[in-house]
Amino acid sequence: MTTEQGSWPQGRWYWIAALGVVLLFGLSSLDLYQHYTIGYGSLAAAFGFTAASGSLALALGLARAISLALAWSRPRLGLGIALTTTAVTAATGEAVSSSEPWPWAVTGVFGYAAILAIAGARGMPRRQLIRWWTAAQVLSVVAYVPGWALATTNFASGIVMALVSAAGVVVGDLLRSRTEARRRLAEQEVISETERGERARLQERARIARELHDVVAHHLSVVVVRADSAPHRLPDVPADVQKEFAEIGEAARASLTEMRRVLRLLRSEEHQELEPQPGLDQLPDLVETARQAGAVVELNAEWLVEIDPAVQLTAYRVVQEALSNAVRHAPGSAVRVEVRRADAHLQVKVRNGPSATPASTGGGGHGLMGMRERVELVDGAVSAGPTPDGGYLVYVAIPVGEEVAGADSRTGR
Numbered sequence: 001m002t003t004e005q006g007s008w009p010q011g012r013w014y015w016i017a018a019l020g021v022v023l024l025f026g027l028s029s030l031d032l033y034q035h036y037t038i039g040y041g042s043l044a045a046a047f048g049f050t051a052a053s054g055s056l057a058l059a060l061g062l063a064r065a066i067s068l069a070l071a072w073s074r075p076r077l078g079l080g081i082a083l084t085t086t087a088v089t090a091a092t093g094e095a096v097s098s099s100e101p102w103p104w105a106v107t108g109v110f111g112y113a114a115i116l117a118i119a120g121a122r123g124m125p126r127r128q129l130i131r132w133w134t135a136a137q138v139l140s141v142v143a144y145v146p147g148w149a150l151a152t153t154n155f156a157s158g159i160v161m162a163l164v165s166a167a168g169v170v171v172g173d174l175l176r177s178r179t180e181a182r183r184r185l186a187e188q189e190v191i192s193e194t195e196r197g198e199r200a201r202l203q204e205r206a207r208i209a210r211e212l213h214d215v216v217a218h219h220l221s222v223v224v225v226r227a228d229s230a231p232h233r234l235p236d237v238p239a240d241v242q243k244e245f246a247e248i249g250e251a252a253r254a255s256l257t258e259m260r261r262v263l264r265l266l267r268s269e270e271h272q273e274l275e276p277q278p279g280l281d282q283l284p285d286l287v288e289t290a291r292q293a294g295a296v297v298e299l300n301a302e303w304l305v306e307i308d309p310a311v312q313l314t315a316y317r318v319v320q321e322a323l324s325n326a327v328r329h330a331p332g333s334a335v336r337v338e339v340r341r342a343d344a345h346l347q348v349k350v351r352n353g354p355s356a357t358p359a360s361t362g363g364g365g366h367g368l369m370g371m372r373e374r375v376e377l378v379d380g381a382v383s384a385g386p387t388p389d390g391g392y393l394v395y396v397a398i399p400v401g402e403e404v405a406g407a408d409s410r411t412g413r
Contacts (some may be wrong), residue, residue, distance in 0.1 A: 025062055025064070028064045030061075033058075037102070082108070082111060082115055086104055086136075089103060112161075120171065120180065123325045124172065149300055217259065280316065287337065294326050300340075318348050318396050330392065333354060347395070349393065375398065
């Protein structure tokens with residue numbers, strides 16, 4: 001809690017603080033009235049205060065009580081009022097005898113020390129506490145000057161004031177350190193709880209990864225084995241069918257490799273891939289795979305070699321998903337893929353024409369949702385929808401900053 005935005009204590013401390021304020025008011029008023037001639041000092045006489053000792057003592061006692069009450073919410077203001085009250089007491093009054101402490105009354109000393117302790121407990125820095133302590137000592141020295149004869153007999157009261165208020169500074173600083181230690185301990189407990197939750201989450205991810213591997217990898221391995229063994233198990237397999245089986249096996253092996261990469265990502269504590277991810281330089285291989293599946297794909301790409309790998313991976317995944325949608329929803333249609341840089345953005349366009357054969361329509365399912373989420377992670381934007389000729393267009397723009405050097409163009413047909 002800051003020193004300027006505190007609050008009155010709660011619980012049992014509410015009544016203790018209230019009792020302290022009331023006691024300080026009563027004891028200060030009695031102390032000033034009985035042991036000091038308030039209103040008879042030289043400065044008081046200059047202003048005409050000559051017969052108001054009881055009233056001024058009551059007012060000064062009330063001021064001290066207010067300074068203590070403000071210590072909880074406005075400690076700086078409370079300290080200022082306490083110093084002002086002592087200054088007014090020294091200026092308008094005198095001790096009834098040389099045995100009385102002066103200019104700090106006993107109640108003033110302990111009241112000021114209590115405010116310093118409360119201010120420190122509320123969070124006032126050590127340096128500020130020392131400044132307020134120094135200000136009180138300076139006030140004592142200044143108050144001694146006009147009444148030096150009295151000061152020489154009461155010099156010990158100044159030493160007592162310095163020691164007691166210093167004790168208030170030490171207590172306040174210790175309370176502040178204790179509060180900070182408790183706060184840091186609470187923060188560490190929160191961090192530990194967060195770490196335990198993160199550990200549990202990583203363990204769950206590892207479990208999911210194991211289950212996915214056991215299920216998906218098994219079936220993909222079966223596909224690879226059957227595709228590779230088909231020409232040997234089936235008699236009189238034509239050459240083109242053998243080639244098709246070989247391509248199916250290669251595609252299954254590639255899927256298995258990529259799935260294992262994703263599973264390693266799930267297991268990774270740092271949430272990062274340790275192996276290189278696909279980039280723009282692997283688009284020709286992706287397009288060639290789509291062509292082998294029967295798609296008619298034209299690639300017009302600008303190779304930007306200094307683009308962030310995360311952006312390149314995003315562009316690769318967008319093209320991959322768009323090609324899959326085109327093959328699935330518009331079989332036989334011509335697909336054009338464009339990747340280039342313009343206006344500080346990497347622009348990706350995948351456009352396919354109308355389907356050459358009847359097929360399911362759509363393209364706005366989970367694949368497009370995942371595409372949007374992936375692009376938004378790199379602050380990009382996605383637009384997708386049908387074209388006037390009955391085809392479909394996916395357009396992505398990802399910011400890449402300043403002009404990228406080392407670019408050339410490649411076209412695949």
